[in-house]
Amino acid sequence: MILKVNNLKKHYGDVKAVDGISFSVKKGEIFGILGPNGAGKTTTLECIEGLQHHDEGDIEIFEKKMTVNDDFFKERMGIQLQESSLPPRMKVWEALDLFSSFYNKNVDWRELLVKLQLEDKKNNYFSSLSGGQKQRVFVALAMVNDPEVLFLDEITTGLDPMARRQMWNVMKTIKYAGKTVVMSTHYMEEAEYLCDRVMIIDKGKVIADGTPGELIDRMGMKNRVIIESEEKIDVEIFKTIKSVLDISVEKGKIEIEGKDTSVLADIARIINDRKIKANIQYKTANLEDVYLHLTDHFNEEVI
Amino acid sequence: MKTVSKMVVINTKLFVREFEGFFFTMIFPIIMLLIFGSIYGNKASDYFGGFGFVDVSVPAYIGIIIAITGLMSIPISIASDRERGILRRYRTLPGGATKVMISWVLFYYLVTTVGTAGLIVTGKLLYGLRFTGNALLVFFLYSLSTIAFLSIGFLLASFMRSARSANAIGMSLLFPMMFFSGAIIPMQNLPLSIKQISVYLPLTYVVDIMQKGWFGGSMSQYGTDLLVLSGIIVVSFLIVRFKFRW
Numbered sequence A: 001m002i003l004k005v006n007n008l009k010k011h012y013g014d015v016k017a018v019d020g021i022s023f024s025v026k027k028g029e030i031f032g033i034l035g036p037n038g039a040g041k042t043t044t045l046e047c048i049e050g051l052q053h054h055d056e057g058d059i060e061i062f063e064k065k066m067t068v069n070d071d072f073f074k075e076r077m078g079i080q081l082q083e084s085s086l087p088p089r090m091k092v093w094e095a096l097d098l099f100s101s102f103y104n105k106n107v108d109w110r111e112l113l114v115k116l117q118l119e120d121k122k123n124n125y126f127s128s129l130s131g132g133q134k135q136r137v138f139v140a141l142a143m144v145n146d147p148e149v150l151f152l153d154e155i156t157t158g159l160d161p162m163a164r165r166q167m168w169n170v171m172k173t174i175k176y177a178g179k180t181v182v183m184s185t186h187y188m189e190e191a192e193y194l195c196d197r198v199m200i201i202d203k204g205k206v207i208a209d210g211t212p213g214e215l216i217d218r219m220g221m222k223n224r225v226i227i228e229s230e231e232k233i234d235v236e237i238f239k240t241i242k243s244v245l246d247i248s249v250e251k252g253k254i255e256i257e258g259k260d261t262s263v264l265a266d267i268a269r270i271i272n273d274r275k276i277k278a279n280i281q282y283k284t285a286n287l288e289d290v291y292l293h294l295t296d297h298f299n300e301e302v303i
Numbered sequence B: 001m002k003t004v005s006k007m008v009v010i011n012t013k014l015f016v017r018e019f020e021g022f023f024f025t026m027i028f029p030i031i032m033l034l035i036f037g038s039i040y041g042n043k044a045s046d047y048f049g050g051f052g053f054v055d056v057s058v059p060a061y062i063g064i065i066i067a068i069t070g071l072m073s074i075p076i077s078i079a080s081d082r083e084r085g086i087l088r089r090y091r092t093l094p095g096g097a098t099k100v101m102i103s104w105v106l107f108y109y110l111v112t113t114v115g116t117a118g119l120i121v122t123g124k125l126l127y128g129l130r131f132t133g134n135a136l137l138v139f140f141l142y143s144l145s146t147i148a149f150l151s152i153g154f155l156l157a158s159f160m161r162s163a164r165s166a167n168a169i170g171m172s173l174l175f176p177m178m179f180f181s182g183a184i185i186p187m188q189n190l191p192l193s194i195k196q197i198s199v200y201l202p203l204t205y206v207v208d209i210m211q212k213g214w215f216g217g218s219m220s221q222y223g224t225d226l227l228v229l230s231g232i233i234v235v236s237f238l239i240v241r242f243k244f245r246w
């Protein structure tokens, strides 16, 4: 475990921003912290990064107890802040060159520019970059010291879909390079695509954690197959399939809920065998369903 | 060291690119000298103790350059970086706070020094500026004055929430200081009521020490100035040390 957080607590006045969060991250893992706005993602990250003092709990990183504002940890971490910027008239290469000089260990920032598709923006003022380019500059700045752990806080929030995809590609490259990443996001699609494990938090508390797959399974979220046909289909024929949980008919559409993905193949085989002409749609549960289910559910309980 | 020198270079580039600060520290004092110099010239007169208008004004205007750096450039630039979250990002870097602070001090010292040099060269070339003091001593007095105003700058920067408020507060400190410190209007021409205010303006002591030093005044003549300026440095340092927010 490269990072262990145990019972982390932090409050601002009456607001319990982080209220007893525990988790750990393995080396080489991409770990996602998910949750709605105000859930406590940024506060959690900033406590781990040593930017803020926490009230209670332990943070152990690189097998050492974390202390605030300590160069031992700063040298090994890569940090991107949710709310930050650079002087508008600073050029991209100047920022990279400057930030590199703070660290004992360096990678060649010219290579980082290539990796992050910023090579042709080298001489641009920071203020002239697009949102996606700015965020990639921040990722580059967070990587100038070849960090063991990279912290990214809502790096894709506010980006257009193209820029977001581009950032995902960048993150995949980072993952393949074996870096450990702790990232926060409120895009479930992103977490499902990038993260090995996730933790969903709300109001400063963990409400679920595991791999995206595990969470989907654990929620008993179903795989649904929807069959539409001109012909009249007797629903009894599907009851022989073991993984079927429920069958319902609505406005001529048959909706079958299955325990796992195998239900689709079984249904397709039966329809094929009987030479029924039908339109089959498959809907698998995703992290979004889990998230909405959990955060709604959680909010209801609290109210 | 590597970081500090890079930071000073980048700050210099930003200073020139953003122009506003550059104009006020480098160009504005020279324009002032040109305007008043063309009106009053630099003929030696008894009124100025046997020196000319420009001879008396240059050391005083050096005080204005120092004050602009301390009251305007530093608080505005730091508040604007804070507002944008740039300071927080610097703090995440190893040795960030110390290295950045040292760079700022060196950079702003450099800026005032270049501004001062420009003013002196202009005075010398256009008006035959006279100097009868000890250059080394004047350089020391200049440095002490500059460090005192850099301290005030960081003190103000510790409490400014935005570049806008830094600008407003900087202006409202700078203008009374310029007019009531003897920098523009000679002290002996100020009414008594204003002189009572002058005592509380740090720039008064800078103008006094620079003019006395410039014309070779002895140490005993500016003992109070030295004491006040050193006091400002010590007190500001302590407050900045504990109150500066990143």
Ligand SMILES: Nc1ncnc2c1ncn2[C@@H]1O[C@H](COP(=O)(O)OP(=O)(O)O)[C@@H](O)[C@H]1O
Binding pocket: A012, A015, A016, A017, A018, A035, A036, A037, A038, A039, A040, A041, A042, A043, A044
């Ligand atoms: N500096 C602060 N002062 C007061 N309250 C804060 C501060 N920072 C965050 N909070 C509050 O703490 C809670 C968690 O915030 P944050 O960690 O930023 O959430 P997230 O990053 O998940 O959106 C929110 O209710 C927020 O309003």
Ligand SMILES: [Mg+2]
Binding pocket: A041, A042, A043, A082, A153, A154
């Ligand atoms: Mg946040």
